[in-house]
Amino acid sequence: MNTTTSKKTKAALVTEKLNQLVGKENVFSVLEDRICYSYDGSKQKYVPDVVVRPRSTHHVSAILQLAHENEIPVYPRGAGSGLTGGAVPVKGGIVLDFTPMNHIVEIRPEDLTATVEPGVVTQTLQSEVAKYKLFYPPDPASAPFSTIGGNVAECSGGITGLKYGVTRDYVLSLQVVLADGSVIHTGRKTLKSVTGYDLTRLFVGSEGTLGVFTQITVKLLPLPEKIETLLVFFATTQDAIQSANQIILNNLLPRALEFIDKSSITCIQGYKQEIQIPDEVDALLLIDIDGRETSVKAEASLVKEIVRKNNAIRVTSAENAQERDALWEVRRAISPALYNIAPYKINEDICVPRSRILEILERIDGIHKRYPSLKVASFGHIGDGNIHVNVMYDKGDQQKALAERMIEEILSNTVEVGGTISGEHGIGNVKSAFLPLEIPPRELEIMKNIKHLLDPKGILNPGKIFLE
Amino acid sequence: MNTTTSKKTKAALVTEKLNQLVGKENVFSVLEDRICYSYDGSKQKYVPDVVVRPRSTHHVSAILQLAHENEIPVYPRGAGSGLTGGAVPVKGGIVLDFTPMNHIVEIRPEDLTATVEPGVVTQTLQSEVAKYKLFYPPDPASAPFSTIGGNVAECSGGITGLKYGVTRDYVLSLQVVLADGSVIHTGRKTLKSVTGYDLTRLFVGSEGTLGVFTQITVKLLPLPEKIETLLVFFATTQDAIQSANQIILNNLLPRALEFIDKSSITCIQGYKQEIQIPDEVDALLLIDIDGRETSVKAEASLVKEIVRKNNAIRVTSAENAQERDALWEVRRAISPALYNIAPYKINEDICVPRSRILEILERIDGIHKRYPSLKVASFGHIGDGNIHVNVMYDKGDQQKALAERMIEEILSNTVEVGGTISGEHGIGNVKSAFLPLEIPPRELEIMKNIKHLLDPKGILNPGKIFLE
Structure with a gap:
């Protein structure tokens, strides 16, 4: 007492x-x-x-x-x-x-930088810089509500990863409060800087375990003049994946190159009847091409040629914002739609070298056969090899345990084919048990030592990344 | 004895x-x-x-x-x-x-990656991947002879930094031998990965003080279809800098945007008489524009329009490799030419936010007035704010001491305007005394602690980065 x-x-x-x-x-x-x-x-x-x-x-x-x-x-x-x-x-x-610390401190078009507080919503940053015809490329699906502080902490990726990289590629400088309350600055607000070790990127993706950001300076690019969206229907997964490979082998780098599998398509149709997809469609590619108007035209017609050669059933293209939005509705509908087939879902974000995508999808199919009571749907950023594998299950501890066992098999297989267990969501406490699948003991020890160095009392976001 | x-x-x-x-x-x-x-x-x-x-x-x-x-x-x-x-x-x-460890382990076009040993010469990597129509963008002036291992250790930049970033943006994964001989692997050979702390980028730019690379996996891009080069003459530095600013404010991102000042021009003319530059020319811009053929055309004409509006005296453009090479000869001639006016030279690589370029050049002029026996020439990557300030001096300890004092003033002023003392050359032992100008004590302490963590006996490249 x-x-x-x-x-x-x-x-x-x-x-x-x-x-x-x-x-x-x-x-x-x-x-x-x-x-x-x-x-x-x-x-x-x-x-x-x-x-x-x-x-x-x-x-x-x-x-x-x-x-x-x-x-x-x-x-x-x-x-x-x-x-x-x-x-x-x-x-x-x-x-x-941090939601009240949501001020855009400055946008500097001449310097191609913006400095913001961590509570700024990512889409707000994107639209504020767009007023200056500038572009903050990282675009996680959560951009309409997630904050830039969270994006930096998790090193968010999203749909633009193939062409534009991820959050870490855009962070130039951080103001960080350390575990003991002292305030430090990392990096410089310059496009290049190589003085001492790269503390900036040590904090990016550290999931709040090494320090707390209070100001973030990001690099910006000129806003692309034009975006064209293509939605392509395929009768087989192989044709879709083969098309994606051919696009890259033909020297094209789309702003987005998204894949949606048959299970996801079925869910979408159950969820939004206005989205009409013929029964024979087994896979979709959703492709954004951006750049100067003339080059977008040239590249879009090259992409159309490639997908047709790879047996595309139908290609729909959209150039204005409203039509593009309608095509992207298919992709946005997936996450809510998946809950229609089962009440619980584990959403993974494995990433493999692109050449191993078909293999990992086949392995997942094989694993699935041993878990017939679970549902699986895969979709995501096929352009950079980052696939969201969703395992859906019904209520009950047994179902949950099955789903978790299946996830572990998927993650092991991912590491076996040279992939990573997290392309963009981070580890948190949800995946900390799986971290040793990918990170060997010595590398883990180095990471833990760095954690101890910066947070000796372990007060910053304890229980995350590392299993204790 | x-x-x-x-x-x-x-x-x-x-x-x-x-x-x-x-x-x-x-x-x-x-x-x-x-x-x-x-x-x-x-x-x-x-x-x-x-x-x-x-x-x-x-x-x-x-x-x-x-x-x-x-x-x-x-x-x-x-x-x-x-x-x-x-x-x-x-x-x-x-x-x-490491020069014998110069094997290209694999080039994977579908994955947009290459894995190489550290002794591969950077230009060899560039030309080998070009055979697959792939592009390794970082392009330091030393590319024809420097190795990728050295580039990664120093986080090399070069002329493509504005559009394509620097070495750190392309390193996906490293095999590293630690101080005690143990071999670790950082990152994954995937375009995205966020599992644990970013050890890869901790090693990039660590100047050989934290570990020794034995294998490096880099990300590649599709090779741009076309490059056009423009050499532009201006009567004043202001016009050249104003033009560079306007190019960026007009939403253009050239592959290279290089500035050459009057002193450099004078040196070049003394060194290579076949390079003809009229006397009234006080500054040059050398601009590479790359991309799809159609967009290069469109962007080149926009750039021409901008420089003409900003009083360009002459614009020479080149589209084929041979002509482009001839224009770049001007830039390549600078470094050897500078030795023609004085036998010794200190070549700095300060980098400032682009909006502060004119200010730092004016400050350097002001400082120079107090060191009339020294010669100063500035040129470099104006696109990303990374200027090579060269201080030339004659034989003798007194001259050397003067040059070093002048350099210290330039570096202090650089930090004052929000810049960095090294954009791309690193610190080594040459600049370790100046590191505290930019990096405050607490940040330095963290860096030293990381060094101690990974190399407790201090055997890896001792005497570099940190003043002892």
Whole structure:
């Protein structure tokens, strides 16, 4: 009883101190508020002890100093849209809600850079820079709601990865608050810099376990003049994959090159009847081509030629925003549609060398045969080898255990063919048990040592990446 | 005397052991051989105790294990073309000459990757992948002789940085031998991967101080269909810089956007009389535009329009390889030409946000007024803000000291305007005294701790990056 009391007293004291540090209006300790921060896109539930909404780097620094002194876990959180549990407070403690720190500090067209606070929604960044005809290329499916801070923490990818790379390729400089509250700066706001070790990219993708970002400077590109979208129907998966390969072997680099399999198509049709796809269609490719108007035209006709040679059943193309949007509706409908066939879903994001895509899909089919009660649908960024394999299952512990066993087999097979267990979602606590499948002991040890170096008390997003 | 004897005996024993490990034919201990490895592009001279030419990862591992046990410094070396002393054996010990490990392990067009040994010359990599219509974009001036291992160690930049980024943006995966001889693998040979911390980019740019690469997998792009080169004459520096800014503000991203100042022009004319540049020309821009044929045409005419609006005196364009080469001769002639006006030269590679280029050039002019006996010439990658400022001086310690003082002022001013003291050459031992100008104490401490973590005995390229 004494322990509980002293724990309660300590919690009360910490809340009191937090009130002083950042103002009562930014500290939330009643249960109803805390429950809102107990889950994220991974659908787990861990209720934090307190939620704080910092308004400045100074706030973040003060909070971390307090947390460090008292060894309280801290979980930075953006929109909570992450799929591997990056934002769930698995060990209680303080959730830092960055949504109020959503200012675009500056956009510098001449320098091709933008500096933003971590709570800026990714799509807001994209549309704000577009006003200057500038382009922030990383485009995760979550862009309409996820924040740039979360994107940097997870090193988000998305549909533009093949042509434009991922978040890490665009981060030039970070302001980071370390575990003890000290504020550091990494990199420079210049397009090149090689002074000392690359701390910037050590923090990118570190999932909130090494430091907390309070300012992010990204590199921008000129906004492409034109985008054309092609939706292509195929009678076989082989034809679709062969087409994707031929596109790349013909020296084309589409802005997006997405694949949708038969199971996904079936789900979409059950979910949105207005999307009409003939029965004989077994696979789709959805392709965005961008650039100067003249080159988009040339490349689109090359792509059409290639897919026709590879037995495309139908090619629909769209050039204006509204028509393009309609074609992309097919892709957007998948995730909600999958819930129509089973109430639970595990969404993986394996990535393999492109030449191994057909092999991994065949292996997954083979594995599936041994789990007949589960449903599987695969779709995603075939252009960069990053496939979202979804395993759907019914209610019940047995079904869940089966799904998890099947996922483990898929991940092992992915590593066997030279792939990675996470192309863009990160590890979080959802995949930490699988990390050793890919990362050997010595490499894991180096990573853990770096973690210990930067966060010796282990207060930053504990329970993530590494299995304890 | 005893110490000397025992040191000699130890050296002899180590050489004997090296002979056993990698074969006598790969170990060089006579002075004449060792002198060849005593210098690099930084023109310092430190003679190593022994030079070893490893032929395999196994060799490198065995050598490092031996060095680790005996606490002998090890210096990985490619072509020795680095400009900041990365390859000079400042504390004696073993130079590892990677030039025999120059095999292209595989080129995978479908995966858009190539895997190579570190001793492959960068231009060889470029031309080998070009046979598959593929493109390795980083293009340092040293590409015809520097090795990819050195490029990765220094995170080389070059003329394509504005449009295509730098070496770090292309490295997917590394095989690394650690200080104790253990072999690790970082990253995956996939276009996306976010499993654990980004060890790959921790090693890229670490200048041989954290580990020794034995295999490198890079990402490739499709080879651009066409390149057009424009050489533009301006009567004032302002017009040239204004033109460069306008090009970027008009949504254009040239493959190369190079600036050459009046001093450089004067030097070139003294050096190569066949290059004819009218007297009234005070600045040049050399511009490469690449992409699909149709878009190159469109963009080149836009660029011509912009430079004419900004008072260009003359625009010469070239589309075929031979003519383009002739225009680039102007740029290539600068470095040798600079030695014509003074026997010694310090070549800096500051990088500033593009909007601060004119300001930094003006500041450098101002500083120069206080060092009238020195000559200054500036040229370089204006597109990404990376300017090579060259300070030339005559023989004598006093002149050298003056040049070094002037350089320090230039570097301080660079940091003041938000720039970096090294855009692409690295720190080595040449700039380690200046590193604290840019990197604050806490950030430096983190870097040193990482160094200690991976190389606790400090045997890997000691004396580089950090001032001791």
